[in-house]
Amino acid sequence: MQSAFRILARRDHTTGELALKLRRKGYDRKAVDGALERCRDLGYLDDARTARTMADHLVTRGYGPLRIRQVLVQKGLEETLVEQVMAECQSEDDQVRAAQKVLGKKTSRLHRESDPWKRRQIAYRFLSARGFPSAVVNRVIDDI
Known part of the structure; x- marks a missing residue:
């Protein structure tokens, strides 16, 4: 949990990103799953919020919807969530x-x-x- 908190203190991460970082640190699947669940319960891990934040950041940096979609998919977000964020993004x-x-x-x-x-x-x-x-x-x- 301490490693997960330190990682999330720097910036928001998707569930997939956090799980990957924790596994790279040598934690087993059971410990990682427990930490992810606890972070979700505490509100520290929210893929929808993270996706919107990333999309807004990329829009302000001058990127278009195709690039934003690509980044969100690369971050391991679910396709339905990506579609929802893209629908909200820009006309x-x-x-x-x-x-x-x-x-x-x-x-x-x-x-x-x-x-x-x-x-x-x-x-x-x-x-x-x-x-x-x-x-x-x-x-x-x-x-x-």
């Missing part, structure tokens, strides 16, 4: 505004390129890599 208009904002930080790089076609390609690759869907990316780069 398409919010995604367009977020993509415009993050692309605005790349304006100096874009303006150095004189060829409009290459400029669009740079913007498309950048926004796609940040996890924005192609419909949102196309709406944003049409304004360039």
